[in-house]
Amino acid sequence: MMTGISRMLTGLFALFAFSYAHAAQPADPLESVMWDYTREIFIGDADYRFDTSIKVEVPSFAEDPTQVPITIDARSLKGRIERIVVWADLNPIQHIFNYYPGDRASPKVSLRIKVQQSTAIRAAVRTLNGEWHIGYAQLEAAGGGCTTPSMGNADPYWQSHLGEVKARRFATDDMQGTRFKFRVIHPMDTGLVDAIPEFYLQQVELKGPDGEAVVRMELSPPVSENPVISFDLDDEREGYRLWMRDNGGNEFSRVL
Amino acid sequence: MRILTLLMVMTLSIPVIAAPLEYNLSAEKVALNTWFIEGKTEDFSFENGGNIVNTAFIVTNEGVVVLDTGVSRRYGEALHSLIRSITDKPIKLVVNTHQHPDHFLGNQAFDRAVIASLEHTRDQIRQNGDAFAENMYRLVGDWMRGTEVVVPEKVIEPGMMEMGGHRLEWIELTGHSGSDLVLYDHTTGVLFPFDMVFYQRALTTPHTPGLNQWRSEIQQLRQIPFRIMLPGHGPKVTDHRALDQMSDYLSWLDETLKSSAEAGMSMTEVMALPIPSRFGSVALRQAEFERSVVHLYPEYEVAVFDH
Numbered sequence: 054m055m056t057g058i059s060r061m062l063t064g065l066f067a068l069f070a071f072s073y074a075h076a077a078q079p080a081d082p083l084e085s086v087m088w089d090y091t092r093e094i095f096i097g098d099a100d101y102r103f104d105t106s107i108k109v110e111v112p113s114f115a116e117d118p119t120q121v122p123i124t125i126d127a128r129s130l131k132g133r134i135e136r137i138v139v140w141a142d143l144n145p146i147q148h149i150f151n152y153y154p155g156d157r158a159s160p161k162v163s164l165r166i167k168v169q170q171s172t173a174i175r176a177a178v179r180t181l182n183g184e185w186h187i188g189y190a191q192l193e194a195a196g197g198g199c200t201t202p203s204m205g206n207a208d209p210y211w212q213s214h215l216g217e218v219k220a221r222r223f224a225t226d227d228m229q230g231t232r233f234k235f236r237v238i239h240p241m242d243t244g245l246v247d248a249i250p251e252f253y254l255q256q257v258e259l260k261g262p263d264g265e266a267v268v269r270m271e272l273s274p275p276v277s278e279n280p281v282i283s284f285d286l287d288d289e290r291e292g293y294r295l296w297m298r299d300n301g302g303n304e305f306s307r308v309l
Numbered sequence: 310m311r312i313l314t315l316l317m318v319m320t321l322s323i324p325v326i327a328a329p330l331e332y333n334l335s336a337e338k339v340a341l342n343t344w345f346i347e348g349k350t351e352d353f354s355f356e357n358g359g360n361i362v363n364t365a366f367i368v369t370n371e372g373v374v375v376l377d378t379g380v381s382r383r384y385g386e387a388l389h390s391l392i393r394s395i396t397d398k399p400i401k402l403v404v405n406t407h408q409h410p411d412h413f414l415g416n417q418a419f420d421r422a423v424i425a426s427l428e429h430t431r432d433q434i435r436q437n438g439d440a441f442a443e444n445m446y447r448l449v450g451d452w453m454r455g456t457e458v459v460v461p462e463k464v465i466e467p468g469m470m471e472m473g474g475h476r477l478e479w480i481e482l483t484g485h486s487g488s489d490l491v492l493y494d495h496t497t498g499v500l501f502p503f504d505m506v507f508y509q510r511a512l513t514t515p516h517t518p519g520l521n522q523w524r525s526e527i528q529q530l531r532q533i534p535f536r537i538m539l540p541g542h543g544p545k546v547t548d549h550r551a552l553d554q555m556s557d558y559l560s561w562l563d564e565t566l567k568s569s570a571e572a573g574m575s576m577t578e579v580m581a582l583p584i585p586s587r588f589g590s591v592a593l594r595q596a597e598f599e600r601s602v603v604h605l606y607p608e609y610e611v612a613v614f615d616h
Binding site: 123124163 | 444575577595602611613
C-alpha cells in the first residue's frame with residue numbers, strides 16, 4: 054500500500070518537474086512534431102516567444118503547391134528588426150528566405166513559395182536587442198510542390214530570358230510609403246527532381262539611390278519559379294535599383 | 310495466440326463492418342423524356358464521395374442519351390442502374406461535356422463504343438485524365454476504388470442531331486475549361502449549359518481561357534429561348550437568374566483582379582478582400598474566390614508591370 058502511494062507521488066513529482074522544465078520555452082501552438090528540430094536549426098537555443106502580432110498570411114488551402122502566396126508582416130516591430138527567418142516545418146528544404154530590413158524598409162514582404170505537404174509556416178523575427186518573436190500559420194496542402202519539375206524545365210523560354218525583370222512602383226496599402234513589386238524569370242530548381250540540379254536565386258537586394266541596401270534577402274529553392282516579390286518601404290525617393298545573384302554566379306541588376 | 314487470432318479477425322472484418330459507400334442517386338423528371346440528377350453544391354469530400362455534379366439523361370425513342378457520367382466508377386454504375394430502373398431502351402450515346410473529372414470518371418459503367426465528347430475535350434482527357442483521377446483518389450478516397458480513365462471513342466460535331474424524336478443542338482464553347490459542350494434540346498426547350506453555368510455554387514476557374522471570354526459566351530447563351538435550364542452545378546432554373554448571377558460574378562471577379570493588380574496588391578491581400586453580400590447565397594464563394602486568385606491573378610499582375 055505504502056509502496057503504491059509513494060510510487061504515485063514519485064510519478065506526480067516527475068510529471069511536475071517535467072512540465073516545469075518545459076515551461077521556460079513556450080510550447081508550439083501548432084503542435085508541429087518538427088518545431089524543436091527546426092527551431093534548433095534556425096534560432097538555436099535562444100529564448101523566444103510566439104507573437105501573433107507578426108502576421109503570416111497564407112491561403113486556406115494551397116491550390117497550387119508550387120505557387121503558394123504568403124505575406125509576412127512584421128510592421129508591429131518596425132524599426133527594431135535585425136532579420137526575419139522564414140521556413141516551412143515539413144518541407145524537404147525547410148528554409149525559404151531571410152529578410153533584412155534597412156532603416157527605410159517597412160517590414161512587410163509578399164512572395165510565392167513551394168510546399169511539399171501541409172505544414173506550419175514560421176516567421177522568426179530577431180529584434181536588434183536579440184529577442185526572437187515567432188509568427189506562425191498552418192498551411193493546408195495536397196503537396197508535391199518541391200519535387201515537381203519547374204514549368205521552365207519543359208519550356209526553353211527561361212534560357213533566353215533568365216533574370217529578366219518586370220517591375221512597378223506602387224503606393225503601399227496604408228498609402229504611407231512605396232511598394233516595389235517585381236517578377237524575375239528564374240527556374241528556381243530545388244535539386245530534388247531527378248537529373249535537374251538545384252539552380253536558384255540566392256541573393257536579392259533593393260538598393261537605394263545612394264547604393265545602400267534598403268532591403269536584403271537570402272532565398273532558398275522553395276521560393277517559387279519566376280519569383281514575384283513585393284517589398285514595402287517608408288521612402289519616397291527615386292533611383293532604386295534591384296540586384297540579384299543566383300547559385301550559378303549569374304548577376305542581374307536593373308533600375309526600378 | 311487466441312488474442313492474436315481475434316485481433317486478426319477484427320482487423321479483417323473492419324471493411325465489412327464499415328457502412329457501404331452508396332450514392333443513392335435519384336432522378337427528377339424535369340421535362341418530356343428528360344431526367345435530372347442533382348448533386349450537392351459542396352466541394353469534393355470523403356463524406357459526399359464527389360457527388361457534387363449534376364448529370365442528366367434523355368430517353369428518346371431510339372434510345373437513351375446520357376449527359377456526363379459522374380466522378381467515379383461507382384457513380385457511373387449507380388447512374389447506369391438508375392437509368393435501367395426507368396427505361397429498358399438501349400443507351401445510344403454517352404457524352405462527356407468537358408475535361409473535368411466529375412464529368413467523365415464514371416465512363417467505365419458504359420459501353421465505350423458509345424462514349425463521345427468534343428474533339429478537343431477528348432485530347433484534354435487523354436492528356437490530363439490520369440492526373441485528374443489521381444487527385445480524385447486523394448480527395449474522396451475509397452469511393453474511387455476501381456476507377457480508371459476511359460477516353461471517349463467518338464467525337465461530337467457541333468450542330469443539329471436528330472435522335473428518336475428529339476432535335477438536339479450541340480454547341481461548342483470554351484469559357485469554363487477551354488472546350489465546353491452545351492446542349493439545347495429544341496423539342497423540349499431544355500438547355501443544358503453544363504459547367505458553362507454554375508448557379509448558387511461558386512464557379513471554378515482552373516482552365517478558363519479568360520473571364521472575358523466566359524462572360525461573352527454567357528451573353529451568347531442568353532439568346533437561346535429555353536424553358537428550363539439545368540446548370541452543371543446547382544439547381545435548375547426557368548428564367549435568366551443563373552445567367553445573371555454568372556455575368557455578375559464574372560464581372561466582379563474580373564474587375565476585382567484588375568483593380569487589385571493596378572493597386573499593386575499581393576495575392577494574399579487580394580484573397581482577404583470582402584465578397585459582396587449579393588453573392589451571399591452562393592456556396593463555396595470564399596474558397597473558390599481564393600482558388601481563382603491563384604489561377605488568374607498572375608496574368609493580371611504581369612499586365613500592369615510597366616517595364
